[in-house]
Each structure stands twice: as structure tokens, then as C-alpha cells.
Amino acid sequence: MKLPVDGQRVHKVLLDFDLTIEFDSGATVAFSEVVVDDLVVDEDNQFEGLRAFAMLLGLVCDDADFDESGVLRLTFDGRTRVVAHPRPEVESWEFCAADGSTVLCGAEGTVESWPAPPHRSDEVSTREGLPSIGATVVRISTGDDASVEFSDGTCLNFDLPLDAGYLVLRESVTASSDAGGDWVVELSSGHVIFYRPRTT
Known part of the structure; x- marks a missing residue:
């Protein structure tokens, strides 16, 4: 089949x-x-x-x-x-x-x-945003529209180096800040993500 x-x-x-x-x-x-x-x-x-x-x-x-x-x-x-x-x-x-x-x-x-549901409601999409402290990384993706997604519905739209995946997935945010337009996200593993937002 x-x-x-x-x-x-x-x-x-x-x-x-x-x-x-x-x-x-x-x-x-x-x-x-x-x-x-x-x-x-x-x-x-x-x-x-x-x-x-x-x-x-x-x-x-x-x-x-x-x-x-x-x-x-x-x-x-x-x-x-x-x-x-x-x-x-x-x-x-x-x-x-x-x-x-x-x-x-x-x-x-x-x-x-x-079969397909009669009235399919699209999944709630994530939005680019600085994750809240305590949010957990719930998904990482690579390819088109790559991202790191958090449990609070925020995401960072970038292609995480795959070798860092184990330091990121299922880890909690311990600190997050806006450093002059760039975002800094620290995770419970000690991994730090430096990120420049695509949206304003």
C-alpha cells in the first residue's frame, strides 16, 4: 500500500x-x-x-x-x-x-x-520571540524554515548546528535577555544561544 x-x-x-x-x-x-x-x-x-x-x-x-x-x-x-x-x-x-x-x-x-477531519484546524503555530525563563525546548528542526521551538509557543528561526542538538532539546531556559537588539538565551545544559531576531 x-x-x-x-x-x-x-x-x-x-x-x-x-x-x-x-x-x-x-x-x-x-x-x-x-x-x-x-x-x-x-x-x-x-x-x-x-x-x-x-x-x-x-x-x-x-x-x-x-x-x-x-x-x-x-x-x-x-x-x-x-x-x-x-x-x-x-x-x-x-x-x-x-x-x-x-x-x-x-x-x-x-x-x-x-480520514481527514471535516473541519481541520491548523496547528497553533509558534511565533518568533524571546522564550520565557522555565520554558523548555520541545522541538528542533533543520532544513527549510529551521527553528528551535519552546514550550511557551516561542521559537528562534535558525538552523541549529546538529552537533549541539543534545545540549538544546528538552533543556529549560535559565536566562533570556535582549542585548541591544540581539537575544541571548541560556539553557540548563549551559549552552548559550546568541540570536538576532528576524522580526521587530
């Missing part, structure tokens, strides 16, 4: 609690465990997985299909690059089309699908 992403370009890669590929159409595929090329990625090495997924940025998906057992395969540049197998106790992967229709591989490979 096919997922409707053939011919679509990978435009963003996100990491929150899952690794997610986002296509130009807005469709996403999120993974709790996945093989990228020959690298097995799960909860224990998500940052390494983020770097591996970043190699897919700009590539066009040739094929995306799953079988009755729940195994999902995505092909880029004529070869299978991403494979997700069912997990025994948790969801393995979830596809969400731009219209909100969903296909999910649950525990033990049970594949379920839901």
Missing part, C-alpha cells in the same frame, strides 16, 4: 519525541524507531538519527509503501533509504497528510487509518 508522497521533496526534518520527515506538501512521516541507510535509530540515539535524516533534505521521494505487516519503506534516489519495522509495544510510524488524514502503524504492526 502506498503513502501519497511520491515525487515530493523532503523540506524539513524535525526532532521532538520522534524523528519526523516533512515534505513540501506539508505531509509528515514520524518514526519512533527507524533504519536510515544502515543506522538503526531509536530513543537512545535520536541526535545521530537527526544527522542521518538531514542527509535526506532536498531529496525527492521515489516511493513510499507499507505492507500488511506494517513495514514501511521510503525510497530516495532509486534506493531504499528509510525502513521502519513494527515495534512490539508502541507505535512505529505515523503518516499525516496535509489534509489531516492519518495512517498509523501501532504495536505489533496493526495498521490503522483515519
Whole structure:
């Protein structure tokens, strides 16, 4: 069975609690465990997985299909690059089309699908802003519209060096200030982000 992403370009890669590929159409595929090329990625090495997924940025998906057992395969540049197998106790992967229709591989490979909701409300988007003290970094993304997103709904719109991801994701803001138009955000890991706002 096919997922409707053939011919679509990978435009963003996100990491929150899952690794997610986002296509130009807005469709996403999120993974709790996945093989990228020959690298097995799960909860224990998500940052390494983020770097591996970043190699897919700009590539066009040739094929995306799953079988009755729940195994999902995505092909880029004529070869299978991403494979997700069912997990025994948790969801393995979830596809969400731009219209909100969903296909999910649950525990033990049970594949379920839901149509688009009749009146889809778009997700509440983040806004560029200086995060509040105590806010937590909930998502980092790379690619088009890269950002670091915080639990208070603010974001910093820049492409975080992927090697710094483990110092940023799930860390809390301990200090934030406006230093003459540039923002300084200190995190509980000790990592400091210096940022020049794009908006006024």
C-alpha cells in the first residue's frame, strides 16, 4: 500500500519525541524507531538519527509503501533509504497528510487509518520571540524554515548546528535577555544561544 508522497521533496526534518520527515506538501512521516541507510535509530540515539535524516533534505521521494505487516519503506534516489519495522509495544510510524488524514502503524504492526477531519484546524503555530525563563525546548528542526521551538509557543528561526542538538532539546531556559537588539538565551545544559531576531 502506498503513502501519497511520491515525487515530493523532503523540506524539513524535525526532532521532538520522534524523528519526523516533512515534505513540501506539508505531509509528515514520524518514526519512533527507524533504519536510515544502515543506522538503526531509536530513543537512545535520536541526535545521530537527526544527522542521518538531514542527509535526506532536498531529496525527492521515489516511493513510499507499507505492507500488511506494517513495514514501511521510503525510497530516495532509486534506493531504499528509510525502513521502519513494527515495534512490539508502541507505535512505529505515523503518516499525516496535509489534509489531516492519518495512517498509523501501532504495536505489533496493526495498521490503522483515519480520514481527514471535516473541519481541520491548523496547528497553533509558534511565533518568533524571546522564550520565557522555565520554558523548555520541545522541538528542533533543520532544513527549510529551521527553528528551535519552546514550550511557551516561542521559537528562534535558525538552523541549529546538529552537533549541539543534545545540549538544546528538552533543556529549560535559565536566562533570556535582549542585548541591544540581539537575544541571548541560556539553557540548563549551559549552552548559550546568541540570536538576532528576524522580526521587530
